[in-house]
Amino acid sequence: MEDMLSGMELDGKRAVASQWLQRLAEHHYGMYEHSLRVGTYARNVADTLGGYEPLVIEDIQQMGDLHDIGKLEISSDLLNRPSLTSEEYETIKKHTRVGYCYLVDSLPIAACAAGKHHPRYAVQEYPAELSRGQREAIDKYMPVITLCDFFDALMTRQSVNYAHIEKKDSKQVRSLLEREFPTANEPINILMLEHAKIVGH
Numbered sequence: 315m316e317d318m319l320s321g322m323e324l325d326g327k328r329a330v331a332s333q334w335l336q337r338l339a340e341h342h343y344g345m346y347e348h349s350l351r352v353g354t355y356a357r358n359v360a361d362t363l364g365g366y367e368p369l370v371i372e373d374i375q376q377m378g379d380l381h382d383i384g385k386l387e388i389s390s391d392l393l394n395r396p397s398l399t400s401e402e403y404e405t406i407k408k409h410t411r412v413g414y415c416y417l418v419d420s421l422p423i424a425a426c427a428a429g430k431h432h433p434r435y436a437v438q439e440y441p442a443e444l445s446r447g448q449r450e451a452i453d454k455y456m457p458v459i460t461l462c463d464f465f466d467a468l469m470t471r472q473s474v475n476y477a478h479i480e481k482k483d484s485k486q487v488r489s490l491l492e493r494e495f496p497t498a499n500e501p502i503n504i505l506m507l508e509h510a511k512i513v514g515h
């Protein structure tokens with residue numbers, strides 16, 4: 315019975331997530347593709363690390379898939395800019411709060427990823443229905459979501475901050491990841507395997 319309920323619940327969550335992703339695809343296709351890649355990386359890292367139940371892996375993928383859903387309220391013109399004025403940056407920062415509010419009632423775990431994936435301007439609260447154990451599990455996995463997000467942005471988008479990094483050079487990419495995420499050794503090793511696939515090494 316428990317499995318059946320989990321299965322029904324899972325179908326419902328997938329349907330809600332895919333509706334949001336559809337809206338994102340229509341708003342900005344590049345952001346939609348970025349979101350799916352972050353979801354795939356997050357799932358792969360969890361799979362490779364091991365020890366996660368299948369339903370938890372599903373939640374982890376949704377955390378990645380929907381982390382930037384708040385960008386639905388940011389104009390595509392702004393999303394396409396490689397550098398931002400301080401005023402534009404303030405506008406972009408709103409996507410964490412917007413994403414959290416979109417998802418808080420229907421997908422509370424993914425809502426946390428939307429709210430917390432930028433530590434510098436994270437939404438601090440948690441959806442009321444999450445238990446203490448769920449909050450702790452989310453806090454533990456959030457650095458991996460942030461790492462996957464950073465890795466994908468580095469490999470696919472132009473950013474003036476990292477223009478000096480040769481994306482094909484695994485040493486440069488690894489040392490940047492290690493500098494930005496000093497406690498994520500294992501996840502970085504897993505992402506470097508993705509890096510090798512991307513650059514064809």
Ligand SMILES: [Fe+2]
Pocket residue numbers: 381382409431432
């Ligand atoms: Fe973001």
Ligand SMILES: [Fe+2]
Pocket residue numbers: 348352381382463
């Ligand atoms: Fe992102």
